[in-house]
Amino acid sequence: MIVIHKFFKGRRSKSHGGKVVAIGKALAHVKYIQHRPGPDREPGGREMFNDREDGLDAREMRKAIKELGDSRVVVHKLMLAPEINPQDKKAFTREVMANLSQEMGRDLQWFAVEHNNTNHHHIHVVVLGRDRNGTEVEIGMKEIEKVIEQGDRYLERWHPKELERSRKERAEREKERREERTKERELAKAERIRDGLELPWMHQKIVREQLEPFKEWKEKQDQKELELAKPKDEKERPYYQDTIEAAGKEWSRANNLKELRDLNEHLWDNVDERINREDYRRLRGWIKDKEEGREPEPPKAEPKEQKPRHEIDFQGTKYSKKDSYEKLTGLSKELRESSERLPFDDYQKLRGWIEYKDRERWSGALEKQIAATHKKFERSKTAADLKAAEGGRVIDPLQEHMMRNPIIGLFMTEAAIASEIVRSIPLDDRNRDYAKEQRQGLEEAKRGLDEKEKDRKGDKIRMPWELKAAEERDAESREKVEKAIEENKRKKEEERKKEKERQEERDRDDPFKRDPWGRW
Numbered sequence: 001m002i003v004i005h006k007f008f009k010g011r012r013s014k015s016h017g018g019k020v021v022a023i024g025k026a027l028a029h030v031k032y033i034q035h036r037p038g039p040d041r042e043p044g045g046r047e048m049f050n051d052r053e054d055g056l057d058a059r060e061m062r063k064a065i066k067e068l069g070d071s072r073v074v075v076h077k078l079m080l081a082p083e084i085n086p087q088d089k090k091a092f093t094r095e096v097m098a099n100l101s102q103e104m105g106r107d108l109q110w111f112a113v114e115h116n117n118t119n120h121h122h123i124h125v126v127v128l129g130r131d132r133n134g135t136e137v138e139i140g141m142k143e144i145e146k147v148i149e150q151g152d153r154y155l156e157r158w159h160p161k162e163l164e165r166s167r168k169e170r171a172e173r174e175k176e177r178r179e180e181r182t183k184e185r186e187l188a189k190a191e192r193i194r195d196g197l198e199l200p201w202m203h204q205k206i207v208r209e210q211l212e213p214f215k216e217w218k219e220k221q222d223q224k225e226l227e228l229a230k231p232k233d234e235k236e237r238p239y240y241q242d243t244i245e246a247a248g249k250e251w252s253r254a255n256n257l258k259e260l261r262d263l264n265e266h267l268w269d270n271v272d273e274r275i276n277r278e279d280y281r282r283l284r285g286w287i288k289d290k291e292e293g294r295e296p297e298p299p300k301a302e303p304k305e306q307k308p309r310h311e312i313d314f315q316g317t318k319y320s321k322k323d324s325y326e327k328l329t330g331l332s333k334e335l336r337e338s339s340e341r342l343p344f345d346d347y348q349k350l351r352g353w354i355e356y357k358d359r360e361r362w363s364g365a366l367e368k369q370i371a372a373t374h375k376k377f378e379r380s381k382t383a384a385d386l387k388a389a390e391g392g393r394v395i396d397p398l399q400e401h402m403m404r405n406p407i408i409g410l411f412m413t414e415a416a417i418a419s420e421i422v423r424s425i426p427l428d429d430r431n432r433d434y435a436k437e438q439r440q441g442l443e444e445a446k447r448g449l450d451e452k453e454k455d456r457k458g459d460k461i462r463m464p465w466e467l468k469a470a471e472e473r474d475a476e477s478r479e480k481v482e483k484a485i486e487e488n489k490r491k492k493e494e495e496r497k498k499e500k501e502r503q504e505e506r507d508r509d510d511p512f513k514r515d516p517w518g519r520w
Contacts, residue, residue, distance in 0.1 A: 038117025
């Protein structure tokens with residue numbers, strides 16, 4: 001179930017003559033949900049209902065909203081979009097809102113309208129800013145989670161088969177989207193390999209260092225920092241030079257009252273040339289200021305806190321460009337795992353510092369590896385030295401000349417590394433215990449399921465039905481893993497018994513196991 005929540009604050013605006021802006025927005029929302037075009041709209045508008053009766057009078061609802069001008073919140077608007085369309089949307093809405101009222105300890109005043117003009121039907125609920133006892137109503141994330149939970153319970157109770165079918169279809173769609181994203185990543189990687197930006201047999205950072213060496217990249221970064229540090233000659237644009245584009249011209253506060261009124265009438269008469277809402281509000285503000293014979297005061301610039309340009313302060317710890325790569329990446333990891341956030345500029349600095357340190361670490365890595373390869377395969381002076389050196393071999397002059405080429409040296413380095421890896425792999429399988437390895441893999445899978453269950457308990461991002469579906473999948477996987485572990489133990493026990501019987505047969509055939517009289 002999806003729930004969208006917004007609210008209108010009961011604040012006053014000087015530019016609108018002291019009228020409450022939120023009341024106008026709330027009334028416009030009520031008009032929208034009742035009279036939005038669509039095949040489900042009745043001649044007098046859609047039916048309104050609340051927790052007590054059907055067919056509410058829209059005028060009474062608008063009157064109740066107008067009386068809430070002094071409240072901190074005029075109305076809360078909710079959109080309830082269940083995963084499947086319930087047969088009785090009124091009963092669904094009343095049960096959800098009744099449980100919400102009980103959880104909040106408030107006698108909520110609300111009314112709702114059904115929208116059946118889209119592929120996925122939904123219900124618009126308007127909750128007044130004060131309950132029937134006159135107490136302020138506040139709806140936060142905790143209350144939204146309760147609404148989602150109660151809606152899911154209703155669907156599970158009255159539409160279990162449809163809900164299960166919908167969840168299976170959604171899981172299949174998510175699986176298809178994951179597969180599509182995986183294919184896109186593979187295609188993008190193949191394209192980077194074709195363009196030479198990424199090679200499967202070579203470290204990507206080595207390729208980056210070859211395409212743009214650290215020295216050249218560092219000069220570019222230093223030049224960018226110098227340009228940013230230069231003082232800006234261009235001054236900020238004064239507030240009275242704010243302009244809008246309309247009717248093929250540019251308009252500002254400098255135009256006289258008649259011109260602005262003519263523009264307003266022109267926009268109303270010509271629908272195709274209408275401007276966006278924000279620009280129109282600006283135009284109305286200019287006309288009202290000129291009608292009242294006043295000009296607004298220029299906004300006062302708030303003093304900004306001056307921070308050191310090359311430092312980041314996070315939880316009392318200072319970070320700078322001079323810190324180590326490990327310290328900077330540790331801060332980045334901590335930010336990813338916690339709810340704490342840095343300002344945008346500081347985060348951009350941190351990313352730049354990490355990239356700088358990373359490139360600095362890999363600067364000259366290829367040359368160092370080639371030098372190490374030359375040293376390892378250096379030609380010995382005498383045959384006696386070659387015989388004495390363990391693993392030594394002769395390198396003829398042609399091969400030595402080829403090794404001076406960086407690319408050939410890189411190939412030889414990769415070959416040496418691959419040879420060491422292959423040499424470290426045991427090729428004798430006689431001493432391997434496959435049952436033990438299988439059991440260890442199953443136990444590792446079981447531990448992974450336990451960790452996923454812990455993460456799911458603290459997950460507040462995914463929807464409850466997603467968490468429940470994941471829990472069901474993990475429970476099924478856990479059952480299969482436990483059965484496999486039991487089967488593995490049973491096979492291990494049978495193998496142990498067979499091995500014991502084979503050993504006894506070998507002992508009976510061994511003459512050294514018997515005494516001189518032929519007894520055991």
